[in-house]
Amino acid sequence: MPPWRFRSGDLACAMVIAVATATAASVVVAAGAADGEAEFDYRKLSGIIIPGFASTQLRAWSVLDCPYSPFDFNPLDSVWLDSTKLFSAVNCWLKCMLLDPYNQTDHPECKSRPDSGLSAITELDPGYITGPLSSIWKEWVKWCVDFGIEANAIIAVPYDWRLPPSMLEERDLYFHKLKLTFEIALKLRGGPSLVFAHSMGNNVFRYFLEWLKLEIAPKHYIQWLDKHxxxxFAVGAPLLGSTESVRATLSGTTSGLPITEV
Structure with missing residues (x-):
């Protein structure tokens, strides 16, 4: 098994990686032939996506009547992001979005939970106009399909990005589920996984690694990593902090536009 590696880059780089993986999938590469290692079949790889901050759809899990608005919230209705309800029923929308600042519990009248599957991270607000504006992983997934990646080879693991990592495990058992996802991918495809973590998803993944150290025996930790x-690939990782947000707060940012900053 090749050594476990850390990479960094952006989403475009991840697309190139997906293409390279798809190309490699057409052949069986003799990995480490010089040192006598067994051949490694890259067709058995899976891709596991851990999305970034605000990059997962949230859906209502309550019935909430919204007075003075033509829209109500019902179970499985889109909350993040439904721009129509955001602007027409903003008070109800906030009840479904906000968590208690002290213990991260839901609002008494409405609660939301993360959606599941690839559809939860491709577009936040699907629609003719809003879809392209809220696209996250859609183009990346299309690239994978165009280059022949199988449907069961790409797995998304969305999470409630409003919660701190400790609460993700306490409320949703997220890290237990993530561990099972790796193990199921190995069972299904016969090989380990490529991890694509975007933005805050990198911090979530690093927290998972620390959690894993406590979950399994220390002597099995590295073995588990090598096996699964x-x-x-760290895509846009805030591993050195989010200094750009500080700059934007203090002096503003033009995002590359030819506008004089304040």
């Missing part, structure tokens, strides 16, 4: 993770 082929490579880790």
């Amino acid at each position: 993770i082929h490579a880790y």
Whole structure:
């Protein structure tokens, strides 16, 4: 098994990686032939996506009547992001979105939970106009399909990005589920996984690694990583902090536009 590797880059780089993986999938590469290692079949790889901050759809899990608005919230209705309800029923929308600032519990009248599957991270607000404006992983998934990646080879693991990592495990058992996702991918495809973590998803993944150290015996930790993770690609990772947000707060940012900053 190749050593577990850390990479960094952006989403475009991840697309190139997906293409390279798809190309490699057409052949069986003799990995480490020089040192006598067994051949490694890259067709057995899976891609596991851990999305970033505000990059997962949230859906209502309550019935909430909204007075003075033509829209109500019902179970499985889109909350993040439904721009129509955001502007026409903003008070109800806030009840479904906000968590208690002290213990991260739901609002008494409405609660939301993360959606599941690839559809939860491709577009936040699907629609003719809003879809392209809220696209996250859609183009990346299309690239994978165009280059022949199988449907069961790409797995999204959305999470409630409003919660701190400790609460993700306490409320949703997220890290237990993530561990099972790696193990199921290995069972299904016969090989380890490529981890694509975007933005805050990198911090979530790093927290998962620390959690895993406590979950399994120390002598099995590295063995588990080598068996289940082929490579880790950090896409837009805030590993050195989010200094750009500080700059934007203090002096503003033009995002590359030819406008004089304040």
